Amino acid sequence: xxxxxxxxxxxxxxxxxxxxxxxxxxxxxxxxxxxxxxxxxxxxxxxxxxxxxxxxxxxxxxxxxxxxxxxxxxxxxxxxxxxxxxxxxxxxxxxxxxxxxxxxxxxxxxxxxxxxxxxxxxxxxxxxxxxxxxxxxxxxxxxxxxxxxxxxxxxxxxxxxxxxxxxxxxxxxxxxxxxxxxxxxxxxxxxxxxxxxxxxxxxxxxxxxxxxxxxxxxxx
Numbered sequence: 078x079x080x081x082x083x084x085x086x087x088x089x090x091x092x093x094x095x096x097x098x099x100x101x102x103x104x105x106x107x108x109x110x111x112x113x114x115x116x117x118x119x120x121x122x123x124x125x126x127x128x129x130x131x132x133x134x135x136x137x138x139x140x141x142x143x144x145x146x147x148x149x150x151x152x153x154x155x156x157x158x159x160x161x162x163x164x165x166x167x168x169x170x171x172x173x174x175x176x177x178x179x180x181x182x183x184x185x186x187x188x189x190x191x192x193x194x195x196x197x198x199x200x201x202x203x204x205x206x207x208x209x210x211x212x213x214x215x216x217x218x219x220x221x222x223x224x225x226x227x228x229x230x231x232x233x234x235x236x237x238x239x240x241x242x243x244x245x246x247x248x249x250x251x252x253x254x255x256x257x258x259x260x261x262x263x264x265x266x267x268x269x270x271x272x273x274x275x276x277x278x279x280x281x282x283x284x285x286x287x288x289x290x291x292x293x294x295x296x297x
Contacts, residue, residue: 112166118173120196125178126154127169131161133180135192153223156195160188160228170242170252177229177249181239187232187254189266195226234262234272255280 109128117123122138135156142152158178165182172179178190237257245251250266261279262272 113169115169115171115178117171117176117192117196119176123176123192123196125158125169125171127165127167127180129164129166131159131164131182131184133158133165133169133178133190135178135195155223156192157223157225158188158190158192158228159225160190160231161186168239168242170244172244172249173246174244175249177244179242179244179252181235181242181254181256183238185233185235185237185239185256187235187239187242187252187262187264189229189232189252190226191229191249192226195224230266230270232264232266232270232272234264234275235260 109130111126111128113127115125117125124136124138126134126136128134134154135158136152137155140155158180161180161182161184163182163184165180165184168181170179171177176191176193176196178192179187181187232254235254235256235258239254239256242252242254245253251264252266253261253263255261259278259280261276263274265273
């Protein structure tokens, strides 16, 4: 289990082991405001963060050095997911079924990544983060920079800011989004990047949350 406290310039992680009988304490030094944190359901040591930038940052809790010391240097993410054109602050989801990440933001787009290849390579210095059968490319300019991963898809259909995204519980290829344009969109990555179903005027006023379970889809 990972418990997280965050704020401007730093977020701290308490990593519980041995059924909670002992606690390992880790601090990450991030010199940007941390807006949203999500834990990967398949591996609680992997977390994703949204800061005030267009990128999603991926962190391996166990591999990161502890920065909770005076004068520590800035932490470096294990992976950077690129694809957004503008700052994305809060819209972030992790897939319950597979190691996929979903994001939305001010650029009106929904962006999908797979981090399966990166997770498979953790702890194996001889492996490349991008496996040969991956549809994504992993870019590393030098050893001091974090690998950057291109998206599996960038999905367009909203006319305004995307306010929330959610995976279908049993699929990494099916997901939904809601936006300030009052639209609810269902997406199927297997059929392309255009909306599978678009419901206009699905809500009135501000909407900040969408929830999709096997029996019901709700927005609020």
